[in-house]
Amino acid sequence: MSLKGIKVAMLVGPGYEDLEFWVPYMRLIEEEADITIVGIKEGETYTSKSGGLKVIAPVGADSLKPEDFHAVLVPGGWAPDKLRRYPSVLKLVKGVYEKGGIVGSICHAGLVLISAGIVKGRKATGSLGIKDDLLNAGAIWVDEPAFREGNLVWGRVVEDIPFYCRELVKALNSLKERA
Secondary structure (H helix, E strand, C coil), X not given: CCCCCCEEEEECCCCECHHHHHHHHHHHHHCCCEXXXXXXXXXXXXXXXXXXXXXXXXEEHHHCCHHXXXXXXXXXXXXXXXXXXXXXHHHHHHHHXXXXXXXXXXXXXXXXXXXXXXXXXXXXXXXXXXXXXXXXXXXXECCCCEEEECCEEEXXXXXXXXXXXXXXXXXXXXXXXXX
């Protein structure tokens, strides 16, 4: 099933994890989703954690409304620790979540979801480096490659990207079925 008509905000920031950004991005492009790359500020260029890949964000989070998107995806790396400091990023993530849209998180991306206040009482996973953060925020830690918990889609680490992408596509298809 095609994801044509599904609007996805894909966050990016300094030190993003290349594969956790580019693989889901390409997978959703393959499914014909409408993806908007969103940075902290419009027009900023972000370099990946490995220093090899750059992304230009044509749109800043402060210019977006949650109601304009069906989903928001947060890649891991060092970027989530930076992204979580911006109220406009948190407003977008929380707003999409509250309207029933899909919020995708992999590896360290759960830090953004913690700061958005949307993990309490929910199953969650990610890098072991944020396990304590998730637990302290009231999440229920699950050590699985990827899964969906309501409208949250979780992926653990880079090696689990195929499972994460599979869960994302299923979750986004469920939005089309509801419409």
